[in-house]
Amino acid sequence: GAVVSQHPSWVICKSGTSVKIECRSLDFQATTMFWYRQFPKQSLMLMATSNEGSKATYEQGVEKDKFLINHASLTLSTLTVTSAHPEDSSFYICSARGAGGGDEKLFFGSGTQLSVL
Amino acid sequence: AQSVAQPEDQVNVAEGNPLTVKCTYSVSGNPYLFWYVQYPNRGLQFLLKYITGDNLVKGSYGFEAEFNKSQTSFHLKKPSALVSDSALYFCAVRGENSGNTPLVFGKGTRLSVIA
Numbered sequence: 001g002a003v004v005s006q007h008p009s010w011v012i013c014k015s016g017t018s019v020k021i022e023c024r025s026l027d028f029q030a031t032t033m034f035w036y037r038q039f040p041k042q043s044l045m046l047m048a049t050s051n052e053g054s055k056a057t058y059e060q061g062v063e064k065d066k067f068l069i070n071h072a073s074l075t076l077s078t079l080t081v082t083s084a085h086p087e088d089s090s091f092y093i094c095s096a097r098g099a100g101g102g103d104e105k106l107f108f109g110s111g112t113q114l115s116v117l
Numbered sequence: 118a119q120s121v122a123q124p125e126d127q128v129n130v131a132e133g134n135p136l137t138v139k140c141t142y143s144v145s146g147n148p149y150l151f152w153y154v155q156y157p158n159r160g161l162q163f164l165l166k167y168i169t170g171d172n173l174v175k176g177s178y179g180f181e182a183e184f185n186k187s188q189t190s191f192h193l194k195k196p197s198a199l200v201s202d203s204a205l206y207f208c209a210v211r212g213e214n215s216g217n218t219p220l221v222f223g224k225g226t227r228l229s230v231i232a
Contacts, residue, residue: 004160034219041126044207044222095161106220108153108160 003027004096006109013084014117021079021112023094029074030096034106035067038091050077084116119144121210123223130198131231138193138226140208147213150191151220152182155205164206167191178202198230 003026013019023033032051036044048064050056050071058064066088068080077096081088093111120143130136142148149168153161165176172184182193193206205227209220 006160009158036222041224043121043224046219046221049219093161106163108155108162110158110160 004030004094004107004109006094006112008112009110010113010115012115012117015085016083019081019084019114021081021092021094021114023077023079023096023109025075025096025098025107028096028098028107030077031074031099032097033071033077034095034097035069035077035079036093036095038093038111044093047079081114084114086116089114089116119210119212119221121208121221121223123206123208123226125226126224127227127229129229129231132200133197136195136198136202136228136230138206138208138228140191140193140223141189142191142208142210143189144210144212148189148191149211149213150182150184151209152176152180152191152193153207153209153222154178155207155225157204161207164193198228200230200232203228203230 005024007022034049035047037047038044046059047062048056048058048069050069052071052074056069071077091111091113094109095106097106122141151166152164154164155161165174167174167184175181180195182191184191205225207225208223211220
């Protein structure tokens with residue numbers, strides 16, 4: 001099946017620094033990618049939807065200047081957490097969908113655990 | 118607004134016994150319902166979906182789920198659990214009339230199958 005690679009799987013950073021998370025579709029072209037955030041024992045919360053070559057669409061309450069999303073190619077999307085603070089510590093998951101794909105064709109990365117000290 | 122509830126954080130079952138992971142939902146109109154599974158250090162994987170038709174849906178790895186409209190539920194079941202079924206399970210929903218909006222996920226239920 002299709003594979004989505006997410007890197008890094010975990011990262012620890014100091015408060016005030018920026019962290020970049022990569023999401024790559026390894027064997028298909030991902031026209032749409034989604035970024036989710038999950039707090040312990042809570043639902044996956046959609047942060048933003050990105051389509052290749054266009055600006056990401058952010059969900060209400062998500063700061064676009066803090067969570068920068070770039071989807072410059074059909075196989076790569078990045079999420080940059082800028083000026084990270086301890087409250088940004090969370091589990092971040094990306095997912096990717098190819099052209100014409102339904103929800104059963106939604107493939108997920110393995111997630112990134114971010115800890116901000 | 119769409120929402121999904123998975124009332125159990127953890128489900129423990131002995132190997133060979135039947136298992137049920139519960140899910141209830143709330144959407145406008147008819148629901149599109151999904152189950153995904155996440156094994157350790159892996160991304161979420163699609164298990165099964167209900168769009169229309171037979172209320173009992175069969176999916177991967179011997180799992181099935183039953184759509185119950187009156188109870189707004191879509192519980193995941195398997196007749197005989199395996200240790201290898203131990204994983205994190207997510208229920209997700211989208212309304213029929215919600216266009217191409219992304220899925221709404223539950224918080225996940227961790228299944229532990231004990232040998």
